[in-house]
Amino acid sequence: MPDCTSIDSLITPYVDGDIGAPERRLVDEHVRRCPPCYSRVSAERAVFELMRTKRDELASVTASPALRDRCEALRRLSSAAAAGAGAAKAWRTRLAPLAVAAGVVAATGAASMYLLTERSSSLLAAELTADHVKCFGMKSVLRVTDDPAEAERTMASTFGWHMPQPEAAAQAGMELLGARVCLYGRGLAAHLMYLHNGEPVSVFMIPKTSRPESVVDVMGHEAAIWSTGGRTFVLVAREPENQAEAAADLSRMTAVVQTAMH
Amino acid sequence: MAWVDSLYRTALRLTHVPADAEDLVQETYLKAFRAADRFQAGTNLRAWLFTILHNTARNRARDRARDTVTADSEVVDRADDSAVAWAGTSPAETPETLLLRDTLTPDLQAAVEALPDAFRQAVWLRDVEEFSYAEIAEMLAIPVGTVMSRISRGRRLLFDRLQHLRPVNA
Numbered sequence: 444m445p446d447c448t449s450i451d452s453l454i455t456p457y458v459d460g461d462i463g464a465p466e467r468r469l470v471d472e473h474v475r476r477c478p479p480c481y482s483r484v485s486a487e488r489a490v491f492e493l494m495r496t497k498r499d500e501l502a503s504v505t506a507s508p509a510l511r512d513r514c515e516a517l518r519r520l521s522s523a524a525a526a527g528a529g530a531a532k533a534w535r536t537r538l539a540p541l542a543v544a545a546g547v548v549a550a551t552g553a554a555s556m557y558l559l560t561e562r563s564s565s566l567l568a569a570e571l572t573a574d575h576v577k578c579f580g581m582k583s584v585l586r587v588t589d590d591p592a593e594a595e596r597t598m599a600s601t602f603g604w605h606m607p608q609p610e611a612a613a614q615a616g617m618e619l620l621g622a623r624v625c626l627y628g629r630g631l632a633a634h635l636m637y638l639h640n641g642e643p644v645s646v647f648m649i650p651k652t653s654r655p656e657s658v659v660d661v662m663g664h665e666a667a668i669w670s671t672g673g674r675t676f677v678l679v680a681r682e683p684e685n686q687a688e689a690a691a692d693l694s695r696m697t698a699v700v701q702t703a704m705h
Numbered sequence: 706m707a708w709v710d711s712l713y714r715t716a717l718r719l720t721h722v723p724a725d726a727e728d729l730v731q732e733t734y735l736k737a738f739r740a741a742d743r744f745q746a747g748t749n750l751r752a753w754l755f756t757i758l759h760n761t762a763r764n765r766a767r768d769r770a771r772d773t774v775t776a777d778s779e780v781v782d783r784a785d786d787s788a789v790a791w792a793g794t795s796p797a798e799t800p801e802t803l804l805l806r807d808t809l810t811p812d813l814q815a816a817v818e819a820l821p822d823a824f825r826q827a828v829w830l831r832d833v834e835e836f837s838y839a840e841i842a843e844m845l846a847i848p849v850g851t852v853m854s855r856i857s858r859g860r861r862l863l864f865d866r867l868q869h870l871r872p873v874n875a
Contacts, residue, residue: 452850452853452854454857455853455854455856455857456838456853458860459831461838483857483861486860486861486864486865487857487860487861487864489804489805489864490805490832490860490861490863490864490867491832491860492805493805493806493808493813493867494813494828494832494833495832497808497810497813498832498833500810501810501813501814501817501833502710502711502714502833504710504713504714504717505710505713506709506710506712506713506727506730507727509727510709510713510727510730510731511706511709513731514706514709514730514731514734515706517731517734517735517738518706518734518738520738521738521739521741563732565732565735566728566731566732566735569731569732569735570731573731662738662739
């Protein structure tokens with residue numbers, strides 16, 4: 444009779460029915476004569492059968508609609524990025540100075556501490572880029588405020604934050620399409636939606652968080668992240684195809700975004 | 706998006722926190738989309754996603770210097786069977802399957818949650834998500850023999866815990 448050690452590795456496949464006929468006979472023979480191994484097989488089989496019986500109930504937890512939407516938006520982003528793989532990588536040079544400028548402001552301000560949240564910058568950028576795509580695509584059905592005065596009141600009352608004035612944004616060629624308060628992580632974030640040269644641009648403001656400046660590529664988009672005054676800002680836009688145009692826009696975009704930091 | 710539910714369920718078993726589980730799933734999809742060109746046609750796409758999920762979870766744990774999965778795994782892999790409190794269950798006392806037959810789902814869920822991480826992952830991936838031993842080995846970055854050993858020990862720990870719940874349920 445094979446000893447307990449020699450059949451040890453066969454017991455789980457035996458219980459699972461994932462074993463060849465010769466090995467099955469070997470285990471059958473052993474457990475008939477070995478009470479400890481018989482007991483072990485019986486216990487394991489009882490749990491195996493219980494788990495199979497309860498499998499549907501154990502697997503009844505489902506992903507939230509918000510998670511599903513974000514993953515779907517990431518998929519669409521990925522497809523779009525694959526289609527436009529030849530686009531110029533101009534946003535890095537365009538947005539990096541914004542982060543530097545933000546760093547200067549943060550360093551001269553009183554609150555320059557960086558409290559890293561649990562989320563990595565790449566994930567933050569991906570999530571907000573997904574939200575950027577989703578919100579522009581679903582603007583008509585989401586609760587989006589398109590009246591600038593009402594948007595300003597909403598942001599002030601919800602976050603104690605004064606968003607950029609429409610006139611300042613207009614000087615930089617940014618037209619406010621709408622603003623909304625959206626769920627982010629365990630709290631709320633402000634989402635300002637602009638058109639810039641006909642392209643959608645988002646500025647997110649997440650209160651009570653700080654993180655280091657960075658510029659992150661996210662599948663056809665780039666996200667500039669910076670923090671000041673205990674708030675984190677993320678600017679999301681598609682990578683432009685025209686590098687000269689991007690360089691010309693830089694100073695105007697900087698002015699608007701710095702306004703948004705106060 | 707066909708597997709977002711099962712990825713989320715498994716992420717929840719790994720993180721225990723819904724918001725962290727959602728982060729993990731999103732990061733998994735993000736990595737998968739970025740690495741789509743490295744996916745080998747003909748292999749199991751669902752298993753590939755689960756492998757990314759577990760790799761990401763391990764990296765996060767390492768980054769936080771709280772690698773409970775690895776520490777837990779080392780401990781349980783060193784443990785011998787005598788440490789698993791299933792001994793003393795005589796088949797003559799009670800037919801095991803009948804003993805667990807009326808187990809309530811919340812009790813089973815609680816028992817699964819109470820398992821050490823390494824055992825819970827192996828049992829969950831096998832008995833709920835129904836992956837093969839080889840696929841689980843790839844996901845958890847451990848040998849196939851270790852996968853089977855963890856499933857076996859995990860099931861016996863579950864049996865022991867549920868067996869003791871029986872008088873309460875009865």
